[in-house]
Amino acid sequence: MSNSILFVGDSGDTKTTQLFFLAKWYHKRNPTKKIRLIVAGGGEIEPFETSGIIDEGIVDVFDMSFRKTFLADSRRISEGYWPKGKDKEGQPILKESNEFKTDWKEANIGLYLVDSLSGISSCFLDHLSNQKDGAGFKESWKFEEEEVTIIGLQMGHYGIVQREVHKFVSRGLKKLPIDIIGISALIDKGEDRKKNTVYGPKIAGRRLTEEVPSWFGDNFYLTNELDENSKGEMVNKKVAWCKDHIDPDTNIKCLAKIRLLSEIVPKFWKMFPKGFGPLSYRSGIMDILDAREFLVNEYKKENAKENEKATTGIAV
Secondary structure, three states: OOOOEEEOOOOOHHHHHHHHHHHHHHHHOOOOOOEEEOOOOOOOOOOHHHHHOOOOOOOEEEEOOOOOOOHHHHHHHHEEEEEEEEEOOOOOOOOOOOEEEEHHHHEEEEEEEEEEEHHHHHHHHHHHHHOOOOHHOOOEEEEEOOOOOEOOOOOHHHHHHHHHHHHHHHHHHHOOOOOOEEEEEEEEEEEOOOOOEEEEEEEOOOOOOOHHHHHOEEEEEEEEEEOOOOOOOOEEEEEEEEOOOOOOOOOOOOOEOOOOOOOHHHHHHOOOOOOOOEOOOOOOOOOHHHHHHHHHHHHHHHHHHHHHHHHHHHHH
């Protein structure tokens, strides 16, 4: 099982829903462990609310959208701090002190979810644009109205955001002592190293569009495809691509991958010969995760039998 999963899709392509299915899939296997959900940039939590897993205490939510201390908050969250209580304005309190640092043995946290990476990026940009001193770079323009000031950002600001997003994921969340992180992102156009246009996760600027998927073990590209139903009819289905493919309408490469043991690769693609798995309304990404888990367990059983035979042979 990969310890980091990215869901990339347009608005309405069930990114949040797939995060919910990941939570459901994980909770079924680890019923005593808790889950944390980080929301940024207007992310929705409707599936989590409707299912009741927030009220049941299985999932703890922190909406860090457009907080006045967004930079500090993002650093603290990625380092394992978590809010406690609320201030006079009803905002969650988060400080860099032992009181807010997670006691991992006591907390028993196994899964972190982020909706979304694009939202995190947007919040960073918004945070920088609200800084009166230009955040270290001369603003491209400035607009003031009464006590409110906004600025136009320079390329240097985008560089700051890209570095912070990378720290948040690769140097932060992925270093925490948890089992899995699951993150969603919107789709955007970017360029690969050969300057070819590609579809990938939307982050400030387009320099990281190709790079971000490399931060994750799995990168599922969510979209609609024509596929055969049980009656043999071709219908439009929500699917998750598990490997790179070409968009037939634009002829642009779409970035996707799934981490697989080399020994089970042929068996996995035999189960999903078109390179994608359908996302049902009842189980979504769980079907693909179940398929990989099944193949991995079968592989382990076969290896165990072979090792037993080899050991028995030596003993004789």
